[in-house]
Amino acid sequence: MIQIQNVHKSFGSLEVLKGVTMDVNKGEVVSVIGGSGSGKSTLLYCINAIEDIQQGRIIVDEIDVHAKGTNQDRLRQKLGMVFQQWNSFPHLTVLENASLAPRIVLKLSKKEAVERAKKELNHVGLGDKFDEYPTRMSGGQQQRLAIARALAMKPDYMLFDEVTSALDPELVGEVLDTLRMLRDDGMTMICVTHEIAFAREVSDKVAFFHQGVIEEIGPPEQVIVNPQKEATQKFLSKVLH
Amino acid sequence: MEYEFHWNIVFDKLPQLLSGAFVTLHVSVLSMLIGIAIAVLLAIAKMSDSRLISLPATVWVEIARNTPALFQIYMAYFGLGAFGIHLSPYAAVLSALVFVNAGYLTETFRGGFLSIPKTQYSASKSLGMSSIQVYRYIILPQMFRRIYHPMTNQFVWSILMSSLGILVGMNELSGETQRLQSLSFRTLEFFIVAAVMYFLITKFVLFSASLVSQRLFRGDI
Numbered sequence: 001m002i003q004i005q006n007v008h009k010s011f012g013s014l015e016v017l018k019g020v021t022m023d024v025n026k027g028e029v030v031s032v033i034g035g036s037g038s039g040k041s042t043l044l045y046c047i048n049a050i051e052d053i054q055q056g057r058i059i060v061d062e063i064d065v066h067a068k069g070t071n072q073d074r075l076r077q078k079l080g081m082v083f084q085q086w087n088s089f090p091h092l093t094v095l096e097n098a099s100l101a102p103r104i105v106l107k108l109s110k111k112e113a114v115e116r117a118k119k120e121l122n123h124v125g126l127g128d129k130f131d132e133y134p135t136r137m138s139g140g141q142q143q144r145l146a147i148a149r150a151l152a153m154k155p156d157y158m159l160f161d162e163v164t165s166a167l168d169p170e171l172v173g174e175v176l177d178t179l180r181m182l183r184d185d186g187m188t189m190i191c192v193t194h195e196i197a198f199a200r201e202v203s204d205k206v207a208f209f210h211q212g213v214i215e216e217i218g219p220p221e222q223v224i225v226n227p228q229k230e231a232t233q234k235f236l237s238k239v240l241h
Numbered sequence: 242m243e244y245e246f247h248w249n250i251v252f253d254k255l256p257q258l259l260s261g262a263f264v265t266l267h268v269s270v271l272s273m274l275i276g277i278a279i280a281v282l283l284a285i286a287k288m289s290d291s292r293l294i295s296l297p298a299t300v301w302v303e304i305a306r307n308t309p310a311l312f313q314i315y316m317a318y319f320g321l322g323a324f325g326i327h328l329s330p331y332a333a334v335l336s337a338l339v340f341v342n343a344g345y346l347t348e349t350f351r352g353g354f355l356s357i358p359k360t361q362y363s364a365s366k367s368l369g370m371s372s373i374q375v376y377r378y379i380i381l382p383q384m385f386r387r388i389y390h391p392m393t394n395q396f397v398w399s400i401l402m403s404s405l406g407i408l409v410g411m412n413e414l415s416g417e418t419q420r421l422q423s424l425s426f427r428t429l430e431f432f433i434v435a436a437v438m439y440f441l442i443t444k445f446v447l448f449s450a451s452l453v454s455q456r457l458f459r460g461d462i
Contacts, residue, residue, distance in 0.1 A: 050363050077369040087364035091382050091458070100378060101368035133459070146364075153368060 001025055001061065002047065002157060002190070008055035009039070009046055016042045018212035019056070024157075024190060024205075029183050031199035031220075032192045034209030035235060040192040041084075043209075044159045047190070048079040061156070077105065080150030084162040086142040088134030094121065095130040098149045106153065113152075120148040124178050140171030144178055151182075158182065160191040196239055200224045208232045244429070251430045254421050258431075261417030262438050268335050268406070268413060269399035275335075276342025276399075277392075283343060284350035298347065305344020310402045313337035318409045330411035338399050345395055353388035354380075386458045393450040397443045404439070414438060 002024040009017040016039045024030050032040045045051040047058055049065050049072040058065040063075055089097050098117035102108045108116065121127060124144040134142050143163055150158060160179065164172045176198050182189060183202050193199055199206055199220060206223040208216045210231045216223050227233045251258075286298035305313075317340075318333035328336065357380050365375040404415035412420075414435055422431035 045363075048367055050366060073366075073369055073371050076367055079367070081364075081367035083360060083364060083367075085358075085360055087358075087360045089361070089365075089379055089383075091386065093459075101365075101370060104374055104378060105369040149368065 001059075002188075003057075003059040004043070004047070005059070006056035007043070007046060007053050007058060009042055009051065009053045016212055017046070017053070020212075020214055021056075022207060022214060022217065024188065026156075026188055027186050028204045029189045029191065029202050030205045030207060031203040032190065032207045032209060033194070033196060033199055033224075033235075034215075038209040039212045040209045041161050044081065044161050044190065044192055047159060048076050048081055073105075077153055078156045079159060080153060080155035080157065081159040082143070082146045082150055082161065082163050084165050086134075086139065086146040086163075086166075088142045088145055090133065090135050092134075093130065094126060094132050094134060094137075094145055097134060097145055098152045101149070102152050116154075117148070117152045120151045121145070123151070123181075124148045125174070138171060139167045140174045143167065143171075143175045147175075147178055147182075156188065158187055158189045160189060160193070162192050162194060164193070164195060194239070196224060196236070208235065210235070246430060247427055248430055250425050250427050251421075251434050254425075254431075257417055257421060258414065258434065258438065261412060261414040262442060264331075264411070264413040264417075265400060265403050265415075265439075266442060268331065268338065268403050268411075269396065272335055272338035272342050272399050272403075273392075273396050275339045276346055276395075279339065279343035280346035280350055283347040284354065287347060287351055288354070301340075302344045302347050305341045306348070310337060310341055311405055311408070313340055314405050314409060330406060330409040330416075333409055334403060334406040334411050334413070337405075338403060341402070342395055342399060345398075346392065349388050349391045349395070350384075353384040353391075356387055357383050386454075389450075389454055389458070393447060396446055396450070400443055400446065401439065 004020055004022045007017050007020045008015065020039070020043060032043065034040050042051060046053050047060070047065065053066055060075060060078060063070060065072070065075060089100070092100065095114065095117055098121055099113040102116050103110060103113035118130065121130065124147055126141060126144055126148060129137065129141065134145060137145070164175050167175060172195070176195065179189070179191065180202060191199065203220050205217060206220045207214050208223055216227060216229045216232045222228065223232060224236065227236060283298040283301060286294045287302065289295045314334055314337040317328055317337045318330065321328060361379055361383070362375055365379045370378070403413055406413045407415040407419050410416060418431045418435040422428045425431070
């Protein structure tokens with residue numbers, strides 16, 4: 001379970017998160033929607049400790065993420081993350097991309113790491129690309145590689161940061177299909193997304209971010225279909241036309 | 242006016258020329274190895290937030306990049322000599338080349354390092370890698386292939402600039418050529434052969450470097 005409790009985060013004098021509170025239960029899919037600069041992505045970076053926080057607490061399976069004694073490298077093994085820019089490792093093959101971390105972080109034998117990587121790559125439909133270099137693949141394929149690379153660490157949670165935003169429109173579908181598959185596998189996921197229809201379809205909960213706070217949170221039937229708050233209504237009318 | 246070439250005398254002295262060529266290669270390889278080691282430190286220093294650390298590195302780089310190599314060699318040989326520090330011609334040329342190589346390579350390394358997107362770091366961290374692992378497996382391999390070709394260029398530059406050793410009486414290829422031609426007065430022949438040897442040395446170095454790069458670097462960057 002991920003517990004986010006009154007989290008404040010500033011970059012210099014700019015306060016991006018102004019007291020965010022939210023729980024994500026095991027097996028839940030939570031979508032985070034909202035305008036640019038509302039703090040959605042920053043929250044993900046705070047959850048896996050790539051960014052620190054100024055106030056509040058984030059607790060992942062009873063571990064306080066930003067507490068002094070926390071081994072954040074070890075904590076991140078629980079938290080897979082996929083980025084807007086897929087961040088493939090360009091000097092490694094697809095198979096090496098997905099097997100590197102299991103080998104050097106989890107200390108699996110090369111054989112085990114490769115087997116695990118192959119399984120995840122097959123899972124996301126890259127079974128014929130093992131020896132390919134990522135830069136020769138499409139954005140959609142690289143994004144699926146990024147997902148497989150994160151899954152090969154067998155994380156308990158997956159954090160998705162606008163994973164379709166940088167893709168050509170015709171490639172969005174294949175990545176969303178992969179996310180649907182993960183949902184069906186029972187993966188706990190937090191998806192920061194601009195794909196409102198997708199959020200409505202897959203989420204157990206939708207959180208609408210506005211000016212650094214969660215303006216509205218609830219099941220998609222409420223937040224997306226029948227929003228209670230004015231800011232949510234305004235935002236949705238803009239993005240849904 | 243007819244010039245009559247006499248090549249035999251040059252070929253007779255080929256062993257001496259080759260030993261000069263060996264000294265040329267020797268001093269440039271050494272100047273690269275030491276230069277790289279210093280450049281790594283200078284690049285780290287230059288990226289430091291503390292001006293106390295970055296300033297000396299900046300001064301080094303600026304002087305090395307904006308003054309002639311001839312000046313560096315004179316400073317090392319005659320300049321230090323004026324203070325009672327007497328370097329051999331070899332040591333003077335070596336230290337001048339090291340000084341310049343380190344200066345240029347500092348910028349090459351810094352540029353290579355800054356060219357790796359920060360997101361590669363966060364993506365690696367998100368997989369649970371420690372900072373050392375991120376550098377070892379992700380950042381440095383990418384950086385190394387980006388700076389590899391600028392580095393080989395610097396190597397070629399060192400080989401060619403070591404010819405300035407002629408000015409302080411070093412027995413590298415140019416110095417040796419100078420000595421031999423002054424004994425025989427076959428200036429043109431000796432320097433033509435020396436030029437061919439320089440050409441072959443640099444071509445050999447570039448060719449080896451590209452062979453090595455094909456083995457080391459697969460994939461695109």
